[in-house]
Amino acid sequence: MxxxxxxxxxxxxxxxxxxxxxxxxxxxxxxxxxxxxxxxxxxxxxxxxxxxxxxxxxxxxxxxxxxxxxxxxxxxxxxxxxxxxxxxxxxxxxxxxxxxxxxxxxxxxxxxxxxxxxxxxxxxxxxxxxxxxxxxxxxxxxxxxxxxxxxxxxxxxxxxxCSPSSAPGATASRRDGPRCPARCWGWRRRGSIRTAWWAGSRSCRSWWRARARGGARGPPSSCPRRRRSSW
Structure with missing residues (x-):
């Protein structure tokens, strides 16, 4: 180890x-x-x-x-x-x-x-x-x-x-690049303070609101490379 x-x-x-x-x-x-x-x-x-x-x-x-x-x-x-x-x-x-x-x-x-x-x-x-x-x-x-x-x-x-094991695409290789769930939910670290409060992510709440209205069936397939997840 x-x-x-x-x-x-x-x-x-x-x-x-x-x-x-x-x-x-x-x-x-x-x-x-x-x-x-x-x-x-x-x-x-x-x-x-x-x-x-x-x-x-x-x-x-x-x-x-x-x-x-x-x-x-x-x-x-x-x-x-x-x-x-x-x-x-x-x-x-x-x-x-x-x-x-x-x-x-x-x-x-x-x-x-x-x-x-x-x-x-x-x-x-x-x-x-x-x-x-x-x-x-x-x-x-x-x-x-x-x-x-x-x-x-x-x-x-x-x-x-929101645990890593339940993340859609959480096992994707690094060569494939980070997928949106990993970026939005903090499965790839974004710093300890933001990770501790990942549940308040505006991007994740927006996705859940859209899903509740029937406008989203799953997390987005990709995230902008230059845009950091909002916390």
Whole structure:
């Protein structure tokens, strides 16, 4: 193994370890957020429906219906599996340390987000280890993947869709020249900071919007040679 690859492997390992450490502490230390005060009671409502086999009633629940129920159903399954009791929500202060009575609920649901966040860092490390290290330390990413929010799991889906192994044409030889997916999605490195935030690429969002409107069936076949991907 070359010295460069060994260094990249060590940085990637450090990024994952930092992500685990950072999010494990955030899960335990962050106080209740306003969004959690909405999602977690609904999760217990879903848990009751699942426990009673009332699958048909899940789609009839209209509380917080503007947010898709998938992650809230995962939270519901988390509290079912761990057996965490529902606390008296009036005794859980906003933005303050979590009371001991409510800690099992927050630990069970936040752990789901934390695992998804660590896996996101791991997938970014496959593209750029230094970018993954920056992402592991990022306070916003840490917060959104350490509390019972709805963003961590969909973010993991997005990262897995954009991993190098799922790239159309990702195995093309260098002689063939870089194809658009490699340039647009950051599978060929464009610098650690941009790689860490590749999900916000304007070019990729434009392609997804066009696909949603039915105007694009796949990524463009080529990119201008002199034009760098926009980040």
């Amino acid at each position: 070359s010295r460069t690859r060994l260094l990249a492997l060590l940085v990637a390992l450090a990024a994952v370890l930092v992500a685990v450490w950072q999010r494990a502490h955030a899960v335990e230390r962050l106080g209740q957020d306003f969004d959690e005060a909405t999602y977690l009671p609904i999760a217990f409502t879903y848990a009751g429906m699942l426990e009673e086999g009332r699958w048909g009633d899940i789609g009839k629940l209209r509380e917080n219906f503007e947010h898709p129920p998938l992650v809230k159903l995962l939270f519901a399954q988390s509290v079912r599996v761990t057996g965490a009791p529902e606390p008296d929500w009036s005794d859980v202060p906003m933005g303050q340390p979590i009371p001991d009575a409510a800690r099992p609920v927050f630990r069970a649901t936040r752990s789901l987000s934390a695992v998804a966040g660590v896996l996101q860092v791991g997938l970014v490390a496959l593209v750029d280890p230094l970018g993954a290290l920056l992402l592991a330390w990022d306070p916003y990413h840490t917060k959104y993947t350490s509390q019972a929010y709805l963003e961590a799991v969909p973010g993991l889906f997005a990262c897995s869709r």
